Amino acid sequence: MKQAAASHHREISHKTSVRRPSVLGRLRKDKWMYLLLTPGVLYFIIFKYVPMWGVLLAFQNYQPFLGFWKSEWVGFEHFRVFFENPEFFMLFRNTLLLSLYNLLFFFPAPIILALLLNEVRISIFKRSIQTLIYIPHFISMVIVASLTYVFLTTEGGVINELLNKYIGTKIDFLSSPDWFRPMIIIQTIWKECGWGTIIFLAALAGVDVEQYEAAIMDGANRWKQTWHITLPSIRSTIVILLILRMGHVLDNGFEQIYLLLNPLNREVAEVFDTYVYMVGITQGAFSYSTAVGLFKAVVGVILVFGSNWLAKRFGQSGLY
Known part of the structure; x- marks a missing residue:
């Protein structure tokens, strides 16, 4: 034996x-x-x-x-100078608020749009909509900023001309600190929302159709099917993209902010990316600007690992 x-x-x-x-x-x-x-x-x-x-x-x-x-x-001398700089808290606040607004308004937008597109049954109509919403992704941010100026300037801007015609007043969108963050979020949603649906539509294509058939037999309406079948099926994709997004909390993008930045809205518009350009390129403080960039990178790495750990703790599949 x-x-x-x-x-x-x-x-x-x-x-x-x-x-x-x-x-x-x-x-x-x-x-x-x-x-x-x-x-x-x-x-x-x-x-x-x-x-x-x-x-x-x-x-x-x-x-x-x-x-x-x-x-x-x-x-660590440059880091000490940076943290003691009176502008540090302004930069940190502006960067963090823009990232928070992006998480609240932009991150869910491609998910909602993908869910809506997934309900469209006419193939040619669905493809036409997808083509139209993908196009803004390929438009340069300089063009987007130019379009924003054409629409919102007080000197002949389309929006302000309509406001002046119907309510008798104009709003200085481009120079007002109160309107800067909404403009950035609206620009981001318009430009990138359609492109962001690609991943979610691919995830939705993998949902088992038999689950919907069983739900229909049990009397579930479209909302209940979406809530109990569709969203749980793409939950892992949402979590992974959210973890990756956390790594860019202090990275708002240079071009978009810089093109709308001016002395009148600087108090709410200046972020780490534009600050690095200002002190590193225009003032030649290469070491100091590198320290600022390294600070951003370290915070991003910490947030990625931290959010991945939290996802694992809640039973979700993380990055590793």
């Missing part, structure tokens, strides 16, 4: 060892897949990982004429 068990164990071990190909064998077997993967890997290595050595400038008093190796090392 013992000999039979030992023989059976050796046979299983032999089969397992036979079935496990070597690294070279896996590379040879999937060579075309790895070849297709090569451009993407090279892109990240060359343009993402290699430039990371530049974060060391945050710990130097970098002087271009001295070069990287001869510039003075100052440790």
Whole structure:
């Protein structure tokens, strides 16, 4: 009996060892897949990982004429100056509020739009709507800012001309601090909402149709089907995208903010991205601006890992 068990164990071990190909064998077997993967890997290595050595400038008093190796090392001095800067809390507040508004208003918008598109049964009508809502994603932010100016300027702007015609007054949208954040959120929703539906529509395509049929047999209406079947089915996709979004809490994008920024709304419009440009490019404070950028990156990494941990704690599938 013992000999039979030992023989059976050796046979299983032999089969397992036979079935496990070597690294070279896996590379040879999937060579075309790895070849297709090569451009993407090279892109990240060359343009993402290699430039990371530049974060060391945050710990130097970098002087271009001295070069990287001869510039003075100052440790965390730039971080201390940044945190003691009176503008730090203004920048942090503005950046955080814009990110919060994006999470509250922009993040759910593609989900809602995808759910609505998923209910459209006429194929040609659905494809036409998708094409129309995808187009703004490919429009340059400079064009979007120009359109915003054309519509909202007090000197002949379409919106202000209508306001003046019907209520007898004009609103200075472009210079008013109260209107800056709503403009940014509306721009973001208009430009990126349609493009964001692609992932959710792909997730919705994988929902089991038999679940809807069973729900209909039980008397569930469309709202109950959406709440109890559709949303739970794409919950993992929503959670993963939310975790990734948390990594960009302090990253509001440079172009969009910079193009609408002016001295009259600076108190609510200046964020870390525009501040880095101002002090790093226009004033030549390379080390100081690198320290600000590194601070943003560290906060983003912490938020990604923290939100992933929370997702796991609540029983959701995270990034890893």
